[in-house]
Amino acid sequence: MTKYFDKILIANRGEVAIRVMRACRELDIDTVAIYSDPDKNALHVKYADEAFYVGEAHPSKSYLNKERICDIARKSAAEAIHPGYGFLAENSQFAKLVEDEGFTFIGPSWKTIEALGSKVWSKRMMREAGVPVLPGTPDGVTSIDEAKKVAAEVGYPVVVKASAGGGGIGMHIAESEDQLEEAIEKGMRIAESAFGDPTVFVEKYLAKPRHIEVQVLADAKGHTLHLYDRECSIQRRHQKLVEEAPCPIMTPDLREKMTASAIAAAKAANYTNAGTVEFLYANGNYYFMEVNTRLQVEHTITEFVTGVDIVKKQIAIAAGEDLSLDQEDISIRGHAIECRINAEDPLNNFTADPGKIVRYRSPGGPGIRVDSGIHNGYTIPPHYDSMISKLCAWGVDREEAILRMRRALYEYVILGVKTTLPLQYAIMRNPHFIAGDTHTHFLQEEHIAKSLRRYLYEEATRMQTLAASLRHGKEVAAITAAVNVYIQKSAE
Numbered sequence: 001m002t003k004y005f006d007k008i009l010i011a012n013r014g015e016v017a018i019r020v021m022r023a024c025r026e027l028d029i030d031t032v033a034i035y036s037d038p039d040k041n042a043l044h045v046k047y048a049d050e051a052f053y054v055g056e057a058h059p060s061k062s063y064l065n066k067e068r069i070c071d072i073a074r075k076s077a078a079e080a081i082h083p084g085y086g087f088l089a090e091n092s093q094f095a096k097l098v099e100d101e102g103f104t105f106i107g108p109s110w111k112t113i114e115a116l117g118s119k120v121w122s123k124r125m126m127r128e129a130g131v132p133v134l135p136g137t138p139d140g141v142t143s144i145d146e147a148k149k150v151a152a153e154v155g156y157p158v159v160v161k162a163s164a165g166g167g168g169i170g171m172h173i174a175e176s177e178d179q180l181e182e183a184i185e186k187g188m189r190i191a192e193s194a195f196g197d198p199t200v201f202v203e204k205y206l207a208k209p210r211h212i213e214v215q216v217l218a219d220a221k222g223h224t225l226h227l228y229d230r231e232c233s234i235q236r237r238h239q240k241l242v243e244e245a246p247c248p249i250m251t252p253d254l255r256e257k258m259t260a261s262a263i264a265a266a267k268a269a270n271y272t273n274a275g276t277v278e279f280l281y282a283n284g285n286y287y288f289m290e291v292n293t294r295l296q297v298e299h300t301i302t303e304f305v306t307g308v309d310i311v312k313k314q315i316a317i318a319a320g321e322d323l324s325l326d327q328e329d330i331s332i333r334g335h336a337i338e339c340r341i342n343a344e345d346p347l348n349n350f351t352a353d354p355g356k357i358v359r360y361r362s363p364g365g366p367g368i369r370v371d372s373g374i375h376n377g378y379t380i381p382p383h384y385d386s387m388i389s390k391l392c393a394w395g396v397d398r399e400e401a402i403l404r405m406r407r408a409l410y411e412y413v414i415l416g417v418k419t420t421l422p423l424q425y426a427i428m429r430n431p432h433f434i435a436g437d438t439h440t441h442f443l444q445e446e447h448i449a450k451s452l453r454r455y456l457y458e459e460a461t462r463m464q465t466l467a468a469s470l471r472h473g474k475e476v477a478a479i480t481a482a483v484n485v486y487i488q489k490s491a492e
Helices: 014-026 043-047 066-076 092-100 110-117 119-129 144-154 177-195 252-268 299-306 310-318 398-411 421-428 449-468 474-491
Strands: 007-010 030-036 050-055 080-082 158-162 172-174 200-204 210-218 224-236 239-245 273-282 285-292 335-342 359-361 368-372 387-395 413-415
Touching: 007 014, 007 066, 014 030, 014 043, 014 310, 014 368, 014 387, 030 043, 030 066, 050 066, 066 080, 066 092, 080 310, 092 110, 110 119, 119 200, 119 252, 119 285, 144 177, 144 200, 158 177, 172 177, 177 200, 210 252, 210 285, 210 310, 224 252, 224 299, 239 299, 239 421, 252 273, 252 285, 273 310, 299 310, 299 335, 299 368, 299 387, 335 398, 335 421, 387 398, 398 421
Parallel strands: 007 030, 007 080, 030 050
Antiparallel strands: 158 172, 158 200, 210 224, 210 273, 224 239, 239 335, 273 285, 335 387, 359 413, 368 387
16 A cells, blocks of 8 residues: 555644544544644544644634644654635645645645645636636726626626625615615625635625535646535525536536536646536536635545545645546445534524534444534534534435435434524425435525424424433423424424
8 A cells, every 4th residue: 555644734623633644544644633622632633643732722722723734744744735615625824834844734835735725716717718707897897897797787686795705794685776786895804804805796696696616636647527416505605515426407408517616716726636627507508616725624535435535635746646537437325424523503503503512322223424523521612614424325226315315304302502403404305406406596585484484393302211321311301492483483
C-alpha cells in the first residue's frame, strides 16, 4: 500500500474531523487533532494520534486561527493539512499560507479557491466555458440604473446576491423595480459586514427550483471525472437538511448534459482534488450556481452509491498521485439518502438548542451509516454548527432507501436537546417526498403537515416507553411534552 503522508493535521472538529481520521487510519497515516476549550474531551480529540490545544471557544480564537493552526502543524511535524468543511475549508488565504509554510493543502489550489469564491468571477468563467448561467448582471452592481435595466430585461422577480460567501447571507428577492433599490442597498450592507466585500449582483429568481449537484474529482494532470449527481432541494434557511443520490428525477439526457457541464466547469477553473458543482434546475433547464471547493457534507451518499472513498482520493491526489479511475469505471449502484440530524427546534424557526446529551443510541443494521462526533453525556457547545450527526441509508432502489431511513430514524434516540429527528421522519413519510416532488421551498409549503402527526404520536409512545427504562425520567418527560406540542400544532 502506498504511503502518501506520514502525518496529517485535520483543521476542523466533530464528525468531519473523525471522517478524515478514519480515512487516514485506513491509509496508515498518523493524525493530529486540534481542539478549543469546549472540545477538549470531544471524540475527534480522543480518536486522533495526537491532539493540540488551538484556542478559546470562539472560532476566531481557535478553528479560524490560521497562524496558530500552521504553528501546530510545525510542532507536530505534520506534512499536510486537511480543512474538512466549514471554518477555513474555502479560505484562499489559509490555503496559500499552508502552501507558503511548506505543508500540503488537501484541496484545490488557493488560486482556484480565490477565483471560484467570487460568484461574479465564477459566473463569468462559466459563461466563457459554455456552462448555462442564469441571466442577470454580468458583473457586480455598479449602478442602480444599470441593475434596473437588467432586471427589466430578464423579468421580475429577481434576486440580489452577495458575490462572496454563501448560505443565503445578503440575499434579497425583489418583486418590482421599487423593491430592487432597497434589496441592493441591504445586500451590499450585509455583504460588507459578513464577508468584507460589498459586491452584489442581480439575476433571475427561480421560484421553486430543484438544487442538483455533481461531485467531481480531478488530478494535477487535468484528468477530471464525475461521481454522478445528488439532489439537495430540502433546505431550511438555504442550508440543506436532506440529500439523496442519485437525483430522483434525473434522466439519461439531463445527466449527460449536467455532468458534461460540471466537467467543463472544473476544467475552466483548472480544478484539482474533490469539488462539487451546484446547479439550479427548473422547467427543464439547469443553471450554474457555484462550485464548492471542498469536501461536501453529503459526500457520504455518493460514496454509498459509487463505492469511491472520496476522502482517500483527496489525500492521494494531494500527494501527487494520478487518478486511478476512468469515467467508465464509475457507475451508480442503488440509492442513498442522508438526513442531517441537528440540535435545533423545527417549530421555532430551527433555533439551535445546544446542551447536554443525556441519552444517546445510534441506529444500525443493513444499509445504515452514521457519521457523528458526539456521545452519551456530551455537551453540544453553542459556538459551532448545530449538526449532531449525518444519518445515511442505502437501498437497492429509492423505495428501500426510504424504508431503511424510516427504520433508522425510529431507532435513533437522542435525549437532552431538541432535534430534527421528528421532522426528518415526517419528511420520509411525506407523499410529495416519496414521489420525488421536492424543491428548495418544500418545507415552507407545509407539505410535511400530512405526515407529521402520525409520527409524533409514535414518537410520544416511544419516548414514554424509553422513560420507563431510565432511572430518572425528567428529560424524557420534557421531550414527551415537546412532542405533544408538535401534535397539537400539526392538528391545527
